[in-house]
Amino acid sequence: MKQFFFAVFTLFVVVFAQTSCYYDNEVEHYGVTVCDTTAISYSADILPIIQQNCISCHAPGGQQAVSPFMTYEGLKQFTLNREIVDRINGNGVSLMPPSGEISDCSKQKIEAWVNAGAPNN
Numbered sequence: 001m002k003q004f005f006f007a008v009f010t011l012f013v014v015v016f017a018q019t020s021c022y023y024d025n026e027v028e029h030y031g032v033t034v035c036d037t038t039a040i041s042y043s044a045d046i047l048p049i050i051q052q053n054c055i056s057c058h059a060p061g062g063q064q065a066v067s068p069f070m071t072y073e074g075l076k077q078f079t080l081n082r083e084i085v086d087r088i089n090g091n092g093v094s095l096m097p098p099s100g101e102i103s104d105c106s107k108q109k110i111e112a113w114v115n116a117g118a119p120n121n
């Protein structure tokens, strides 16, 4: 268990050191990175993840002509059958974003939001 926390912490430090525009909602508690998935908010938690990782394609005029996610309604429809959760995990469908998985914490937040019924909060 200790080794796991150390690995997570090391990863956090490495990612932080390498990425000048690093952004995530992870918080550090006593040297251990914790992902807070309680009380997930669409506007405060989910939208920033989508804007950062998905909008470059999933918007009118985006790189690809695919479903637009800039609005709550545009995203919500892909939460009903949990397709968004399958996509971010590459679970039986092509991985989103295609360039590589988003952070574990971002994935956990999206999943928690979908499990809560994808509220518009």
Ligand code: HEC
Pocket: 050, 053, 054, 055, 056, 057, 058, 063, 064, 066, 067, 078, 083, 084, 087, 088, 094, 096, 097, 098, 099, 102
């Ligand atoms: C580089 C461009 C690109 C990015 C970035 C991207 N997608 Fe996609 N996405 C696509 C393409 C192209 C398709 C349609 C082809 C397919 O199904 O694989 C698609 C399809 C989807 C679908 C199925 C619904 C549809 O529109 O066909 C979902 C859900 C999805 N993406 C979610 C996401 C999420 C969530 C993110 C960000 C975490 C993301 N995508 C980032 C290009 C992208």
